[in-house]
Amino acid sequence: MTFADTEPRPATARPAPDTRTAATVVVAGALATLAFDLFGQTLSPMLGALGVPGTGAKLAPVPLAGQVLSTVTGVSGQSLAGLGIPHALHLLTGLLAYPLGWLLVVRPIWRRTAPMLHWSLPAIAYGVALWVFALYAMAHLVAGNPAFLGWGGLTWAALWGHVIFALVAAGVIEAGARR
Numbered sequence: 001m002t003f004a005d006t007e008p009r010p011a012t013a014r015p016a017p018d019t020r021t022a023a024t025v026v027v028a029g030a031l032a033t034l035a036f037d038l039f040g041q042t043l044s045p046m047l048g049a050l051g052v053p054g055t056g057a058k059l060a061p062v063p064l065a066g067q068v069l070s071t072v073t074g075v076s077g078q079s080l081a082g083l084g085i086p087h088a089l090h091l092l093t094g095l096l097a098y099p100l101g102w103l104l105v106v107r108p109i110w111r112r113t114a115p116m117l118h119w120s121l122p123a124i125a126y127g128v129a130l131w132v133f134a135l136y137a138m139a140h141l142v143a144g145n146p147a148f149l150g151w152g153g154l155t156w157a158a159l160w161g162h163v164i165f166a167l168v169a170a171g172v173i174e175a176g177a178r179r
Contacts, residue, residue, distance in 0.1 A: 014108055020176070025099045028172035033094030036061075036165040044157040054156035064134070065089040067143040099169045102126055107173070119174045120167060127166030131159045 015021045040059025048056020063077075066086030070077040080086055102123070110122040135158055140147045148155045 014104055015177075021103075024173055024176035025103060026095060028102075028169045028176070029095035029099040031172055032099065032165045032169035033091065035168045036094065036161050039164050040157065040161045044160070048153070048157075054160060055153075057152070057154040057157040059154070059158055059161050061090045061134075062086045064139055064143065065093075067145070068138050071143050094165070098130060098165065099173065101130075102166065102170050103173055107170075119170055123166045123170035124163055126170065127163030128159070130166060131162040134158065134162065 036059075040061070044055045045058050063081075063086065066077045066081050069075070069080050069086055069089060073080075077086075106122055106126045106129075110117065110119070114122070135148045135155060139145045139149055149158070
């Protein structure tokens with residue numbers, strides 16, 4: 001990441017909003033969303049068929065996004081889905097919101113409080129936090145589903161998916177910061 005000014009800035013400072021930082025965030029989000037969807041739609045069901053614990057369920061973030069939007073707006077889920085709005089929410093969350101969460105919130109806290117840790121450890125913690133946000137805050141508190149979707153196979157596959165997302169997004173952002 002680069003900083004717009006020429007004065008030295010501490011390692012904990014947030015990067016200035018420039019085109020390189022924006023491109024890094026979008027690339028990190030795109031790769032992380034692809035990893036999440038690849039795991040959730042293909043690898044988890046395949047690993048489940050092989051008997052790997054914590055896998056097997058096929059993740060469904062787009063229907064969950066539709067359920068949340070329908071609850072918040074009062075517009076029917078079918079109408080929203082017909083317009084592609086839940087899919088757009090899933091993509092924009094993965095492309096921008098979650099990578100920005102790493103860059104603007106988690107990364108500065110990590111660099112300030114535990115800079116000796118390898119980036120992958122706070123990234124795993126961030127993935128768990130994303131999982132709690134998605135399956136408790138959004139799915140349960142907003143959409144009205146059972147907490148953590150009832151603690152079934154989907155719960156654990158979603159945990160893996162969110163941790164994979166966070167590792168990929170943070171890894172791309174950290175690689176960009178070192179350049």
